[in-house]
Amino acid sequence: MNNNFTKKHLATVAYILILCFTLALIYVKTPQITKAKFKLESYTREQNNFSYPIFESYIIPQPDFLRTSHSATFEVLDNGDLLAFWFAGSHEGKPDVKIWSSKFTKNHWTNAIVAISPQILSRQLSQYVNKVGNPVIYKAANGVLHLFVVSVGAIGGWSASNLEHIQSTDNGVTWKKPQKLILSPLLNMSTLVRTRAIPLDNGGFYLPIYQEMIYTYPELLSFDANGNFIQKIRATSKRGVLQPAVVPITLDSGYVFLRNKGYHNKILYMQYTKNGGLSWSKPRATNMSNRDSSIAVAILGSNKVEFQKNHISIYTKYPNINGRLLMVRNPSDRGKLVLSISDDGLYFRDIAVLEERAGREYSYPSIQVHNGLIDILYTDEREKIKHVRFNEAWLDKEANK
């Protein structure tokens, strides 16, 4: 009996030692949560060689059998080409919907090709994928392309979705094996993505996502410089908002604009961060409306020194912008797509109507600012993906009308 007593205690001591050792290893290996810094994309007006207004538009060519196309995302490659992805098929949510891709090179779009399909994902992941949805493409500081795709397994709608992460080291010519991101303990369900990722100063990036299980709320996924997923940050306490569009305005500060879910709430809300996205302010109402439609935001005229100088304490006032914010949005229904501009992130004014036709859909814009040019891709009548390109001279002309 005494022998048993000793054995039991020895086993307990051994267990506690192993447990403490394991926990110590985890403690040492786990990095501390440190304040991130945004990387400001360098943009100067001088890069633009054209002093006269430029406005061009293109339709991305795709096969005729694709009856619906939606949710375009694109990235600017090192040589200035654009690489776009969107989903297209017979109808949103059908198993025949695939992720299509096209490249904008030498002022024309190449014919669309299939990039990802549910069958490809099923085979490579060794688990059944029934349908795919919104893609988001991002080019990291090390040149690696990261493609994120919403997918749904055997059953359920978008609220049962997962997120796939696929990388390419050769500008999208070949893609590595997809990796399913585990983002929820509840059967990893209900994670979606739509808006573009934001670069960080350390080479990593934030990917804005949103959850849609019972309540809809936005989050940020943090990735390191090697493209490894690190952690998730909840961006707001507000429910019923999704598809966060993040725009950095200083190294530490940034704004996020939030799409409303449903038609009952018409106000477009924004929040700001002062610590590189680790925490966010309470939502503030802008002067704009939003009725359940995706938005795209970019900043014009970033300048690190000026931004730092203009930074004002979060306790007294939200961070100022030394530049202009551009937003593409549907002001009412999806039959009208407008370009708006703001000097402070709260008050916007519409300066150009990109599309307007009652009963049609012009929606889900994506925007990129580079080399003095502004590129916007959006869904055109739910059938095609349209691209408009303009410069700041055109923007000034429209703003001064």
Next chain:
Amino acid sequence: MRTADIIADLANLAFLQLILILFLNFIFKNKIIKFLLMMLFAIFALFIHCYQGMTVVNLERGIIGDLSLSGLLFLSSWSIIYFTRSSIDLFDRRFCLIIVLTGLILYLSVLDIIPFDIYAFGYLPRSILLLIFLFCMLFLRLNYIFAIIWVIALIAFFVKLQNSVNLWDYLIDPILWLLCLYKLFIREHRQDIS
């Protein structure tokens, strides 16, 4: 095939076998027959492509995703105890209550019903290691097999044996939670009857 996928496949298989054994209990009394049927089912579910080049386990992973290593080890332990007629009680009432409450808080926070994100602490889990230590101490007293399972899961998290980078995904999953909830409810119910 990566270790993470093997663990995920086996965990999903263990869940399917749990359902199968509950079903077989209505038909067969002989445990040897049930064991042989379970093995046959395992081979079928893991290796036979039955729909669009997918196995039963692939299809199931497409629905419920990757289960935790703790879940896999716990279901495996339960199977071993069941077939060897061991008297070890894996479902101590207080143990089940701890798992049910932990899972409940975790899942309510993910659903935004509780206004802070407990799951997010699992990504860089320094701040919850003390809590995990206390849980392990409790389990050592209430259910030593699960205490050992959690240490194995912690080691697996350290070497990133699963696809997830969140510690909670190694320690608990909805199947394990439902199983404890079921056992807790059934036991309470039976005590009420007696």
